[in-house]
Amino acid sequence: MSTRVGVVTFPGSLDDGDAARAVRLAGADAVGLWHADPDLHGVDAVVLPGGFSYGDYLRGGAIARFAPVMETIAEAVRDGLPVLGICNGFQILCEAHILPGALIRNQHMHFRARDQRLRIEAVQPVWTNAFTDSQEVVIPIKHGEGRYVADEHTLDELEANGQIVARYVGGNPNGAQRDIAAISNAAGNVVGIMPHPEHAVDALTGPSTDGLGFFTSMLKFLAGAPADQGAS
């Protein structure tokens, strides 16, 4: 009955617990998915959590991309499966070429952990329908390799198609091109975000509850989506 949202654990994932908690607080069932198991266990959406999958060896996300579960997810994405990649999850989606561009070392070489203001640039149907256009939110960041880069043509295309989902405001923490904090694929079912919405879901433990909006958006989308969903 209730919506099932998968949270993938890779060796080195850190935020799978918080992501599962955010899913539960939003009102869905969190289903643990394992990197080595290609089965998505019938989930309706997937969260790729933050952390340092496979120790970030080579490049962040470079090895996780080849995990058996990622092959299934890449296929399901083509059929419209909603996927949210957070931090390392965003890196994995870029390495898998599910999202364009790449995330490289912060321009100033420092790890940044702070509460960050963002502006929601695209109220899109799957992951940001709970927000209003240009709404400012506060969501924590914590990364050393979060600088979004892509060639100018790709950046222009993202702008033109409304695929830039959120930008940093009040200071760009990592040198990301065009202040990009989050983007979506062309179809809109996949979003990669460098800040951590799963850490902003509860007044006790986060700077705001703004992050919950991403999870409730997806649940609202699924509730309204035609019932032909369901990855096998």
Next chain:
Amino acid sequence: MARVVVDVMLKPEILDPQGQAVANALPRLGVNDVTSVRIGRRIEIEFAGEPDLDRAREIADKLLANPVIEDFALHVDGTVETESDSQESEPAEAPA
């Protein structure tokens, strides 16, 4: 020895803050005539049999380098370097 060496470098247009930090430290060594430092990665692949440049190129393209931000070159260890064809890849498209 069946060893192929892969050199991975950030594309010239991608800022290399690590290299910049090294360049900025050089004056402290009394070195003032260096205009740029860029840092890459050298990967040595041992094949069981004959070194296979085509396989090595595939490994480099799919895993060792990210063609969005990096170029690579490879050569069989001990031979003259042969620049790879790390061709400009088209912008990665998200599947619809």
